[in-house]
Amino acid sequence: MQVDQQNEVKQPVRSEESKLPEDRSQGRSSRRWWILVLAVAAVAAIVVSGILPRIHARADLDKETAEMAIPTVSVVHPKRGAPAQEVVLPANVQAYIDAPIYARTNGYLKHWYVDIGAHVKAGQLLADIETPEVDQQLRQSRADLATSEANMNLSKITATRYADLLKTDSVSKQDSDNAAGDYEAKQATVQSAQANVKRLEELQAFEKIYAPFEGVITARNTDIGALIDSGSAGGSRTELFHIAQPDKLRVYVNVPEAYSQAAKPGLTSQLALSEFPGRLFPGMLIRTANAIDQSTRTLLVEIRVNNPTGTLLSGAYAEVHLKLPTAATAFILPVNTLLFRAEGLRVVSVNGNHRTELKPITLGHDFGSEVEVVAGLTGNESIVVNPPDSIVAGEEVRIAQPAAGSGESQQ
Numbered sequence: 001m002q003v004d005q006q007n008e009v010k011q012p013v014r015s016e017e018s019k020l021p022e023d024r025s026q027g028r029s030s031r032r033w034w035i036l037v038l039a040v041a042a043v044a045a046i047v048v049s050g051i052l053p054r055i056h057a058r059a060d061l062d063k064e065t066a067e068m069a070i071p072t073v074s075v076v077h078p079k080r081g082a083p084a085q086e087v088v089l090p091a092n093v094q095a096y097i098d099a100p101i102y103a104r105t106n107g108y109l110k111h112w113y114v115d116i117g118a119h120v121k122a123g124q125l126l127a128d129i130e131t132p133e134v135d136q137q138l139r140q141s142r143a144d145l146a147t148s149e150a151n152m153n154l155s156k157i158t159a160t161r162y163a164d165l166l167k168t169d170s171v172s173k174q175d176s177d178n179a180a181g182d183y184e185a186k187q188a189t190v191q192s193a194q195a196n197v198k199r200l201e202e203l204q205a206f207e208k209i210y211a212p213f214e215g216v217i218t219a220r221n222t223d224i225g226a227l228i229d230s231g232s233a234g235g236s237r238t239e240l241f242h243i244a245q246p247d248k249l250r251v252y253v254n255v256p257e258a259y260s261q262a263a264k265p266g267l268t269s270q271l272a273l274s275e276f277p278g279r280l281f282p283g284m285l286i287r288t289a290n291a292i293d294q295s296t297r298t299l300l301v302e303i304r305v306n307n308p309t310g311t312l313l314s315g316a317y318a319e320v321h322l323k324l325p326t327a328a329t330a331f332i333l334p335v336n337t338l339l340f341r342a343e344g345l346r347v348v349s350v351n352g353n354h355r356t357e358l359k360p361i362t363l364g365h366d367f368g369s370e371v372e373v374v375a376g377l378t379g380n381e382s383i384v385v386n387p388p389d390s391i392v393a394g395e396e397v398r399i400a401q402p403a404a405g406s407g408e409s410q411q
Helices: 002-010 021-069 132-167 173-205
Strands: 084-101 107-112 125-130 208-210 215-220 241-256 268-272 280-293 298-306 317-325 331-334 339-341 344-350 356-360 362-366 370-375
Touching: 084 298, 107 132, 132 173, 241 317, 268 298, 280 317
Parallel strands: none
Antiparallel strands: 084 241, 084 317, 107 125, 125 208, 215 241, 241 298, 268 280, 268 317, 280 298, 331 370, 339 344, 344 356, 362 370
């Protein structure tokens, strides 16, 4: 056993040089393989480290380009129209009753008793006219009446006498009939003379000019000694006085045809005049012409305004604020939201997916910077402001955030 152990110990260990040739060949192949792997890995690392950043940069650039290609738009929300809109229109103020005063007889003005601005009562004497010709004609007609009455009385006596004589056959029937006919003719003559006297008396009564109603004298166009021509004459007429009743006023307004259906009797209104800045006078629309004027395409309406103190003057120019009812579904949009296309008027709305929709709408009234939309909207839309002409339905958009402190919130 000891010998064997010694033999085992004495056996030398085989060195690298003592390895077989095939072992040495396999080691060299393994090293070359690992070197190749390491070289490929190094090359791959170099390639990857150079290409990947470029790929990421291009992807980021493509993403940024795509995002920048999405247009940014500002939106507004439709405002619900008021149940009654106010329309301001020019108007003319007139007295409720306004009349010129003419003479009904010819002569010369003897005296006048009132001047402009005078408040007069109904039946108050305004002036006296001297009518010498009418007075003379009246005297003559009265004399003619007296003559006719005397002839009628004589004819009556004759007719009565002939009627009595006819009973005794003292006169013929023909003579009695002639006497009765003459009496009837004389009666007709008297009636004619009486009518002429009455006519001249009425003309003479026109020597006094009375106020036909309570009011204010707004004009006096005559003076003492002026020649007065009857207002019923065929020539030119000159009014002696002009009288107006200012406790109530008629205000006439020409309402545009677009508002004609809303202008109905019973609407309230307010009257503004330049001489009363900041003050409004209430009125009420009481009647309309019920017809459109073809020359102006307007509806004439009358507004009544109470003026018990006479503060407002007839003939003044005023502005009437009419409160006209509108449709409950009407909405208000700025005019820069409208898009005019060949297929018709459109607005562009943005849905919840930030996609555009082109909505057809129907306009109502035009308020200048804003328009009324009576059909096509529900009121919940986000409407694009200043939409580009190239915009199409389904296009993706980005909604701009509202500026700090803006009056309306935008999505």
